[in-house]
Amino acid sequence: MAKKAPKNKPANTGGKEASYTAQDIMVLEGLDPVRKRPGMYIGSTGVDGLHHLIWEVVDNSIDEAMAGHADHISVTLLPQGRVRVVDNGRGIPVETHKQTKKSALETVMTVLHAGGKFGGGGYKVSGGLHGVGVSVVNALSSWLRVEVCREGEQWAQEYQRGKPKTKVQKVGKCKNNGTATTFEPDAEIFTGQNGKIPEFDWKRISERLRQQAYLTKGIRLIFNDEREKDELAHRSYSFYFEGGISSYVRYLNEGLEPKHENIFYTQKENESISVEIALQYVDDLQARENSFANNIYNPGGGMHLTGFRTALTRSLNNYARKNNYLKESEENLTGEDVREGLTSIISVKLRDPQFEGQTKDKLGNPEARTAVESVFGSEFDAYLEEHPQDARNILDKVILALKARKAAKAAKDTILRKGALDGLALPGKLSDCQSKNAAESELYIVEGDSAGGSAKQARDRRFQAILPLRGKILNVERARLDKLLGSEQVKTLVIALGAAIAESFDISKLRYHRIIIMTDADVDGAHIRTLLLTLFYRYYLPLVQNGYIYIAQPPLYRVQKGKEIKYAYSEEEKNKMTKDSEGSNVQRYKGLGEMNAEQLWETTMDPARRVFKQVTIDDAKEADKIFDILMGSEVGPRKLFIQTHAKTVKNLDI
């Protein structure tokens, strides 16, 4: 995804809030390049790029809120694919701009990078990744209207593909200041899979707005989905979190058992970098670390995360030594020990964020590391001193992690003793393929012995191998690696894959480059699939990253009309097939076992006809999350999840 330099470099105002005039806006170039190479500005012209348009407009309003001038932002999806974003900020200036002799508003909307100097003092935050400027949104919209309220007057201008259609004109009076932008993404630019413009995903938008609301304490973000004519189908969300990122931690820990009562929280400035951190340990093995720079999520972490990790390990070791949790002879807690079960949000705001790494998702500023290390180090030390009960619970947790790590290592050393897995014969359960060329070989992991039997008959044995699994394989969540390998089912799978596991994992030894999960379209099937995806996500991430994991899509119905047989993969498809042919015979497949070998081959295994879903990192991550709910120690949320999803779970979208 293309990322641009931050748009909002603050003007040098000697630390004072600047007063804005239209002249402050730096003028660069027109919008032609944006329509020529949209990907350069918004990453893609697919569904991701489409959503980028919203982020861009919203980010500008969030900047206004962060500068202390707005506290209310709403996003509304309208019919015709339109989006409306409204804030109660100062309103974009409308005065005439010296250089362009045009209204500042028009300049902002029609000139690339004209947003440049907006904001003045403060961090001008969102910037960075999405800060390509609202003119980019204008360029990529078939229609856009901006309305500004300033000093009692309402102004408006409309554009088509970035070109003004009207002057900036007074259109009425208003009480409060603010900016409203309504736009319609250009169908000439955005192409979905079927050549049609992709649709906005309300879930994605509401999750993003929720996240932004956590990161900007005290602002209210409202999301309305009003695309349908039918008002009953409208959705409306309002996000406001007084606790900011502490509320975020609480949200992420929903359904998990906290190890201590008080969520740690701090917000402090250091060398004009704002450092905000919240954390809480839960009874779990996973670390959940989310770092942000200027409200932009950094999946690759970076300097702020490094500073946090260093200070965390140091503080806990110091405290452990001082209070005799660790004896002199014992070794230190490692970073891994102190992060086990830790949910943390690290959010920094700084003037000139530099993003690095192949995907530009990593914060590179070294001063962010020092600032976080210093602020978090002293604040966390103080927290431990002031909350002895929380400190005790945390120390018990991390010391247990240390002990478990040492025990697991001892156990693993025995199991993974050089070549221990290589030496094992291929499991008897595996019906291997003839090919020894991994690039063309496929492994079908099939639920149940009977479906395994059909698959074995159906397959093309030259390149398709079958591994039947029985029932639930194992609770991966609560099991450490040694236990995991102790499970017969997992061991069988690990040996069949041929590439060992965890640190010994060697992808060059992998025996199949297509690993296909084939389970029934019911609750148990979804459960096993979630389990396998979680296993792959946690222990075989490179397989997911390389796109080696697939989910088979067996049909739900067989529809026969006379001699013609068709298969339907969804309820909708079946209804279509049977609509105008009254005399058809419909068979519902309750499980793979109900298909004979020929049917299984035709529908699900024949490379020429089958449909696979390739598992993405996001799919696997989502499975991992669902997994926590399904397997977590808390009964409440699990029950709720199963009740809420009991009807839909067969279509569980993972």
Ligand code: 0RA
């Ligand atoms: C710079 C100066 C002023 C307003 C804004 C930026 C502004 C930009 C956006 C973008 C979306 N919503 C916005 N709200 C405000 C006005 C400065 C002044 O009135 O002195």
